[in-house]
Amino acid sequence: MLDLAIRHSFPGGQGFTLDAAFTAPGAGVTTIFGPSGCGKSTVLAAVAGLLRPGQGRIVLDGTVLFDSAARRMVPPEQRRCGIVFQDSRLFPHLSVETNLRYGLRRAPRTAEGPGMEEVVSLLGIGHLLGRRPVALSGGEKQRVALGRALLSRPRLLLMDEPLAALDASRKAEVLPFLARLRERFSIPILYVTHALDEVDRLADRLVLMEAGRVLACGTLEALSARTDLPILAARRDAGVVLGCTVLGHAPEQGVTRLGFPGGEFAVPLESAVPGAPVRLRIRARDVSVATEEPRNLSMQNVLPAVVEAVEAGRAHEAMLRLRLGPSLLLARVTQDSVHRLGLRPGLPVWALVKAVAFTPGGGDNPA
Structure with a gap:
């Protein structure tokens, strides 16, 4: 389970003040949804340890990752959070197989999780193992990046708009693999997006954000039926x-x-x-x-x-x-x-x- 309550102001008074709090269960996909610039990726960066919030507390499965009052800030490499960004961030000089094995080498020796063969089979990337990232399509790169994150055997998988840079056909290629991942493994996922079709396909729990604040939190079915949430109800596809x-x-x-x-x-x-x-x-x-x-x-x-x-x-x-x-x-x-x-x-x-x-x-x- 992830418990988060943070507040952060940006230097120079630019933008809004992030003031977010929510709880994500220890299984399934918790999706943070909202318009661009509302603070979704900032929350993800705080969980990953890439941002030190001004104040607050972040706890994952009983382990305190950040506590401003206690002056505790666990380094990113010790948090065991696998991250998939909007751009794949694969090592360009390494083959697909070597990129994947890099993730495997980062996994703690005692950590349980999927092995190389299982991940390659799940993501359908066996035929890509000998290629370099430059020879991959956008959808293939994201599948490899996802595989690398899975092989690090994380306690929490963080996904920051992983499909935003893909065209419709490539997005349709990757979405089924993400859905399959949710069904196959018990790794909890925190997924950031502003695309409603991704929410519909993947979300078990939904966190709605606007201008740095959490508007509502709950199951997708419950929040989709609420007419007091303009971020959903005012859309033409509501x-x-x-x-x-x-x-x-x-x-x-x-x-x-x-x-x-x-x-x-x-x-x-x-x-x-x-x-x-x-x-x-x-x-x-x-x-x-x-x-x-x-x-x-x-x-x-x-x-x-x-x-x-x-x-x-x-x-x-x-x-x-x-x-x-x-x-x-x-x-x-x-x-x-x-x-x-x-x-x-x-x-x-x-x-x-x-x-x-x-x-x-x-x-x-x-x-």
Whole structure:
């Protein structure tokens, strides 16, 4: 477990004062999300020991890494934090294999963790071992950098926007490996990003930051349903994230059926096996409502719901909170629709979502 509470002012009074506090569990991916320049990478640097905060305390699994009151500052090399930066920072004069073995040499003799063969297999980089970094694509470099960090057998893996410098195709290449890493190993990960698709794919716990402060902390599913957090709710791609289970496939129809507490969704055909857990983002802009059960529609997802709240949105819009059993959906509609349909808390409605709204391969598909 990571416990962090730090405060730091930058020299010359430039920028904001960082004042952040949160707890990250000892397993899974804790993602720090927020706009560029909000202090995400500064927090990561403090955990890594690359920045000495003005005041505060950082504790990892009961070991004090930093304590301003006690004047304790553990050097970076003694913290056992593996780091993957936005740029891979591989040694250009060494082969891929030698770069990986450098990480292995940094691992304490008694430390348990993945071995060379396991990491190479997991990241699919066996065919790259003899190459130099200059001969690698951006996605390949990041996979090698990740492998080097894993082989150091860290207590905590720190990732500072590792996909930000990659184009869409290279990013799509690396994301599955990161998801596989989360599933395979028990190493806790602190992951910094400003990309919502990475949050949807990887985050178990979410830390929202803005202007140097933590706005909220919790599970992705819980925070995505909150409309009092503009950093999420004001986005055009705002929406809830639901944990689902694959119920089955209908290849002849080109759809997969996903179950969630409160109903089912039909999404474009997926390859996940029945019973597998998946995660689905339902964007508020893709949800419509009807006050009577619609018939003869092309939409495959028509679910009974109850309006829980009608909240003001941007300009002439409103945000509806729709209750489907224990689950919530958000729907972005016009104020005119609210008045015409008489939408109000407690009103039974039908929530409508197109199956094609869940784009295969993107942040809105099952992860």
